[in-house]
Amino acid sequence: MSIVIRNITKAFGKQIVLNNLSLEIKKGEFHVILGPSGEGKSTFLNIIAGLMKPDKGNIWIEGQLVNKLSPQKREVGFVFQDYALFPHLTVYENVAYGLRAKGLKEKVIRKKVFRYLELVGLMTYQNKYLIALSGGQKQRVALARALATEPKVLLLDEPLSHLDPHLQEQLMDELKDIQRKTAVTTLYVTHNQAEAIVLGDRISVLYQGHIEQVGEPAEVFYRPKTPFVAKFVGATNVLNVRLLEVNDERAKFRIVHPELKKVLEIIVLKYPIFNRKKTLSLCLHPEKIKLCQEPKEVNSFLGTVLKVENQGPILQVTVDIWGLRLKVVLPKVMFGALNKEIWVCFPPDALHPLCGRCYRLPIHLRECKQQKNKRRGLNEVTLSPTCSI
Amino acid sequence: MQPLIFDLLIGLTACVFFAFIVLVLLALAGTTSLHQLWHQIHSSVVLSCIWISLETSLVVACLTFLCGLPIAYLLALKDFKGKVVLDSLIDLPIVIPPLVTGLALLVILGGDGLIGRILNRWGIGIIFTKKGIIIAQLFVAAPFFIKTAKESISAIPQNLLAASATLGASPFYTFRYLILPLSKNGLLAGLVMSWSRALGEFGATAMVAGCIPRKTETMTIAIYMQAMGGDLVSATTIALILVAFSFFSLLIFKISFRRKDEYRY
Numbered sequence: 001m002s003i004v005i006r007n008i009t010k011a012f013g014k015q016i017v018l019n020n021l022s023l024e025i026k027k028g029e030f031h032v033i034l035g036p037s038g039e040g041k042s043t044f045l046n047i048i049a050g051l052m053k054p055d056k057g058n059i060w061i062e063g064q065l066v067n068k069l070s071p072q073k074r075e076v077g078f079v080f081q082d083y084a085l086f087p088h089l090t091v092y093e094n095v096a097y098g099l100r101a102k103g104l105k106e107k108v109i110r111k112k113v114f115r116y117l118e119l120v121g122l123m124t125y126q127n128k129y130l131i132a133l134s135g136g137q138k139q140r141v142a143l144a145r146a147l148a149t150e151p152k153v154l155l156l157d158e159p160l161s162h163l164d165p166h167l168q169e170q171l172m173d174e175l176k177d178i179q180r181k182t183a184v185t186t187l188y189v190t191h192n193q194a195e196a197i198v199l200g201d202r203i204s205v206l207y208q209g210h211i212e213q214v215g216e217p218a219e220v221f222y223r224p225k226t227p228f229v230a231k232f233v234g235a236t237n238v239l240n241v242r243l244l245e246v247n248d249e250r251a252k253f254r255i256v257h258p259e260l261k262k263v264l265e266i267i268v269l270k271y272p273i274f275n276r277k278k279t280l281s282l283c284l285h286p287e288k289i290k291l292c293q294e295p296k297e298v299n300s301f302l303g304t305v306l307k308v309e310n311q312g313p314i315l316q317v318t319v320d321i322w323g324l325r326l327k328v329v330l331p332k333v334m335f336g337a338l339n340k341e342i343w344v345c346f347p348p349d350a351l352h353p354l355c356g357r358c359y360r361l362p363i364h365l366r367e368c369k370q371q372k373n374k375r376r377g378l379n380e381v382t383l384s385p386t387c388s389i
Numbered sequence: 390m391q392p393l394i395f396d397l398l399i400g401l402t403a404c405v406f407f408a409f410i411v412l413v414l415l416a417l418a419g420t421t422s423l424h425q426l427w428h429q430i431h432s433s434v435v436l437s438c439i440w441i442s443l444e445t446s447l448v449v450a451c452l453t454f455l456c457g458l459p460i461a462y463l464l465a466l467k468d469f470k471g472k473v474v475l476d477s478l479i480d481l482p483i484v485i486p487p488l489v490t491g492l493a494l495l496v497i498l499g500g501d502g503l504i505g506r507i508l509n510r511w512g513i514g515i516i517f518t519k520k521g522i523i524i525a526q527l528f529v530a531a532p533f534f535i536k537t538a539k540e541s542i543s544a545i546p547q548n549l550l551a552a553s554a555t556l557g558a559s560p561f562y563t564f565r566y567l568i569l570p571l572s573k574n575g576l577l578a579g580l581v582m583s584w585s586r587a588l589g590e591f592g593a594t595a596m597v598a599g600c601i602p603r604k605t606e607t608m609t610i611a612i613y614m615q616a617m618g619g620d621l622v623s624a625t626t627i628a629l630i631l632v633a634f635s636f637f638s639l640l641i642f643k644i645s646f647r648r649k650d651e652y653r654y
């Protein structure tokens with residue numbers, strides 16, 4: 001492991017920003033911390049960099065406990081949200097700053113600066129001052145400056161947030177490419193889901209001071225484990241349900257909603273958790289819902305279109321089903337008028353349970369029941385996509 | 390209020406104030422002729438007080454920079470208990486009357502004073518010497534530099550300092566290659582203000598160093614002595630030279646550093 005974080009706690013006055021947070025990041029991994037603004041993402045990076053002291057907890061970087069090391073000795077590269085470039089220095093001097101501070105010879109410095117300026121495509125800008133650079137170019141200088149010292153870990157604090165969407169997209173590709181070339185362990189914080197999906201080898205969702213879920217982008221986005229993660233990653237339909245009956249393959253639930261004017265029952269594929277919990281939350285991905293003229297065999301409800309939002313390449317439609325509002329994502333095609341009645345249909349595999357637990361330990365330290373059984377030599381079960389919950 | 394009326398009020402207030410300054414300076418200049426001015430400049434009394442004033446105020450400027458910069462750094466970047474008290478203490482010489490400062494210095498540096506006794510044992514006399522002038526001017530003028538330097542250092546964004554630390558730069562390296570260049574204009578402005586204040590210092594200097602011609606008589610003391618002695622022409626000449634020094638040094642500073650080297654963070 002390149003970075004091991006154990007039980008980090010940080011409070012500002014009475015407000016606990018990080019609460020017993022633990023995480024492990026593999027060597028060479030591009031790890032994204034995803035979370036809403038004000039949830040302590042930057043504080044987390046500052047603590048790793050040594051710019052802020054935690055109230056509790058330990059941090060190891062490449063096996064070395066760094067709690068008592070100053071930022072200068074942690075060998076961490078930091079790219080700040082607003083670049084934090086030195087305005088009195090040229091591009092070359094900015095990149096050379098850390099190398100000169102370390103007392104390297106000018107010949108070595110020159111070689112390294114050129115290498116990293118070449119990597120970020122700014123060789124021709126080496127003698128320019130920052131005032132002559134665009135936002136994207138400044139971001140590249142900040143990246144080259146952080147990489148030039150060849151840190152053990154690269155920390156990036158929402159580095160693309162000040163850029164326009166087109167430039168963000170371009171720089172995301174470049175960033176991923178540079179990270180692959182340098183193979184530096186990278187910890188990247190953002191509130192932007194698109195950045196997390198594109199960049200992250202793994203994503204940790206930070207909420208209320210702890211990690212709600214850690215996993216690969218597809219896992220976090222398509223199998224969120226808590227209602228918060230589900231809503232944050234866009235799986236906005238979270239249904240509170242009560243189990244009615246369960247057989248070998250499927251389970252029947254009644255939707256529990258305060259404004260529901262009619263009893264609505266849904267069929268869901270069976271998950272092991274249904275044997276233990278009778279009341280739980282189910283996640284229904286908006287893109288898995290279909291709007292049809294005719295009802296299907298299961299999970300079809302007559303609803304009314306309340307709102308149609310044009311979101312660029314897609315449409316987000318809000319449908320009301322007897323007081324229950326569901327969001328549906330459709331490809332951008334001509335869509336019928338508002339207040340139109342339509343059948344809302346989704347297959348049983350469109351829903352999955354949200355376990356309602358928070359991951360306070362790194363994911364690999366947690367074992368699901370099936371894995372435990374397998375370790376004990378009980379081979380009656382096979383691993384299913386649901387094993388993690 | 391209508392924008393036009395508001396602008397007029399602002400303009401009018403500024404005009405009245407500037408007119409007042411110019412009027413006072415013109416009145417001063419009107420009391421002497423160019424011929425008299427030229428003649429007075431060559432007198433040994435005037436030359437001596439100009440030299441003493443320049444000599445002591447420049448030493449004060451150097452000492453202010455050397456002693457004031459670490460204090461400004463401390464107040465701008467470090468958090469510690471009693472910082473507000475220390476900050477207020479630094480500003481105190483600005484608000485207390487120079488005569489009171491002079492009296493306090495006289496008490497402590499005099500033959501029976503706490504420090505004066507120790508210095509006397511080593512054969513160092515402060516009272517009625519140039520050293521006394523320097524100490525009095527330093528005490529009064531240094532806060533102007535410290536205050537400006539502190540504000541200038543505080544204005545450097547924290548993340549620049551954080552970036553420097555994560556790049557492996559030691560606190561001294563950061564100070565030398567980041568803080569000093571970025572706060573350069575503020576430091577120089579503070580130094581000019583501090584030097585001007587030292588040049589114009591009267592009350593504390595008179596109390597500590599007295600008015601010994603050709604020994605401790607600075608320009609301000611000479612103005613007072615000449616005016617009290619009835620030689621208004623000499624007093625005005627020295628006053629005009631003092632005004633010219635102050636005005637042109639400020640003008641040169643402002644022209645030299647206007648917009649140049651201003652950084653956008």
